[in-house]
Amino acid sequence: MERRSFMKGTFALATIGLLNPVLFHHALAAEEAIEMPYKDLIEEYLSGKKATDGSSIMTLNVPEEPENGAVVPVEVTINYPMNTDNYISNITVLTTKNKVNKAISFDLTPENGMAYLYVNVKMGQTQEVVVLAKTNKGQIYKASKSVRVALGGCG
């Protein structure tokens, strides 16, 4: 009898030992999930559609070499009518090489009168700022600008 209970105990321990790496792996996966790679974000935003080059209607005012990567001012003006049936409904600012690349998503209404956004973005290294604009009809415009960062400001 004693031998049997001893065997049971070792089996139980062995199973826990086998399960442990699995649990550990799950914990790692959860940790990784909070990173937001640029590729995933842009795929989610486009959701199968193609982005039109918006450099003709979008004006990006971003310094090429900011003093500090922690505060990079990004100013976007989009030359697009803001009528009740044809307007820009969303402006999203993304970076490309941060751990989390989503900066801001701005939902507009025709009451805004013009499509404009100013926001401060932080950057860990030299990379691009990508601005995506979506119209209420689902068309997506994209414009980007590379920014050289000497002093990173992102953990």
Place this chain on the structure above:
Amino acid sequence: MELRGTIKILDEGYKVGDVVKAKIIVIHKMDTGFTKDKESGKQFPRFYMKEINVAYNGKVIAHFDLDVATSQNPVIQFPFKVTGAGELVVDFINSESDKAQKKVAVTPVG
């Protein structure tokens, strides 16, 4: 920690029908969840300003979804069309669902 934020209309002497810009400043950390405390080596949890809603005379005109790539103490400027006297009401919500509200009067000239 108390959540502090403010809104200001940048233009002066605007009339009904003009498009003016407003500026929002929030005093808030934007911790990514990846940074470590230099002394204790502890990881700071992700803690950031999550959502900002702007309503003009009761109607939501702008909605911002922020994430941690925005700088600490975020500064945002956005436009809006003046349709009459009233007020802008801004609601701030952070990642721990703390809330704050701030108002500013819209007073067009003439």
